[in-house]
Amino acid sequence: MISPLLLEIALQFFVLSLLSIGGANAVIPEIQRRVVETHHWMTDEDFAQLFALSQAAPGPNVLIVSLVGWKVAGVLGGVVAMLAMSGPSSLLTYAVAHAWERWRDAPWRIAIQRGLAPVTAGLLLSSGYILARAADHSWTAYAITGATLLLALITRLHPLWLLGVAALSGALGWV
Amino acid sequence: MPFARRMIVERRGWLSEAEFLDVLSLSQFLPGPNVVNVSIIVGRRFQGAAGAVAACAGLLLMPLVIVLSLATLYAHVSQIEAVRGACRAVSASASGLIVATALKLARPLRTASWKLVICATAFVGIALLRIPLLWMLAGLCPVSIALGWWKRA
Numbered sequence: 001m002i003s004p005l006l007l008e009i010a011l012q013f014f015v016l017s018l019l020s021i022g023g024a025n026a027v028i029p030e031i032q033r034r035v036v037e038t039h040h041w042m043t044d045e046d047f048a049q050l051f052a053l054s055q056a057a058p059g060p061n062v063l064i065v066s067l068v069g070w071k072v073a074g075v076l077g078g079v080v081a082m083l084a085m086s087g088p089s090s091l092l093t094y095a096v097a098h099a100w101e102r103w104r105d106a107p108w109r110i111a112i113q114r115g116l117a118p119v120t121a122g123l124l125l126s127s128g129y130i131l132a133r134a135a136d137h138s139w140t141a142y143a144i145t146g147a148t149l150l151l152a153l154i155t156r157l158h159p160l161w162l163l164g165v166a167a168l169s170g171a172l173g174w175v
Numbered sequence: 176m177p178f179a180r181r182m183i184v185e186r187r188g189w190l191s192e193a194e195f196l197d198v199l200s201l202s203q204f205l206p207g208p209n210v211v212n213v214s215i216i217v218g219r220r221f222q223g224a225a226g227a228v229a230a231c232a233g234l235l236l237m238p239l240v241i242v243l244s245l246a247t248l249y250a251h252v253s254q255i256e257a258v259r260g261a262c263r264a265v266s267a268s269a270s271g272l273i274v275a276t277a278l279k280l281a282r283p284l285r286t287a288s289w290k291l292v293i294c295a296t297a298f299v300g301i302a303l304l305r306i307p308l309l310w311m312l313a314g315l316c317p318v319s320i321a322l323g324w325w326k327r328a
Binding site for chain 1: 176197200201202203204205206207208209210211212215216219224227231234235237238239241242243245246247249253256257258260261262263264265266267268269270271272273274275276277278279280281283284289290291293294295296297298301302305307308309312315316319320321322323324326327
């Protein structure tokens with residue numbers, strides 16, 4: 001017996017899979033909009049925490065999807081969400097990758113690529129904004145967001161160092 | 176992704192650096208998780224459909240097991256104040272990382288004002304007005320691609 005909740009999760013991420021131009025991080029605002037604002041499956045703070053977990057865990061950033069599924073419907077929900085998020089886009093990639101490589105230098109392909117780049121950048125900026133809004137409820141949290149942003153822009157430190165130092169400051173009760 | 180590159184290009188020599196960049200740009204441009212798309216393309220190139228499935232499963236299986244175990248563990252310790260604090264701080268830090276990545280992506284857009292306008296429109300629509308992504312993409316992508324075509328000289 002497949003629960004309606006699992007089907008709903010599958011459906012949500014099925015659609016998102018084909019909308020995720022720019023990768024998993026670019027659809028963060030849409031995931032948040034659907035699971036927090038439309039379906040009320042979790043609070044904004046829950047969402048921010050899941051994102052933190054997905055960033056701290058080893059593996060690709062699409063893992064956030066499985067954590068959202070897990071939060072809503074347990075381990076099975078996590079697996080279903082991951083399959084639904086990767087399935088449709090993978091089939092599409094499988095189908096078109098060959099032809100696409102052949103048209104690598106075609107002017108229309110270059111136009112599409114040039115046209116999508118600013119859209120992707122705007123989506124990713126939105127992700128940062130939505131996550132910061134969900135995560136930052138104190139001035140120390142804002143300070144950590146700002147400091148991480150600055151350090152990531154001007155140094156070549158590995159992101160895990162930044163997350164690690166942040167985790168430490170949080171564990172000490174500063175945030 | 177840096178790990179995927181090291182594995183595919185440096186350790187196994189499956190692709191040259193240039194080939195990998197090619198696969199990467201295609202993966203970023205198609206919908207779907209980028210690194211999953213890379214695995215599909217590389218898997219297919221060597222072993223067809225079976226290769227694509229194997230590469231994708233190999234890529235996702237262990238991280239999925241680890242992250243779901245972590246999540247289950249986290250559910251048990253999430254009442255401890257130190258854990259909650261650490262998690263709040265990591266969320267704050269992670270959002271800063273995303274903004275940094277976005278700004279790095281946006282930096283080359285400075286050369287053309289239409290690109291900045293498209294980027295800003297996407298931000299206002301998605302982040303501030305909370306317009307559903309489907310409508311936003313349906314409205315913005317055709318305009319942006321048309322501009323990409325028209326200004327290609």
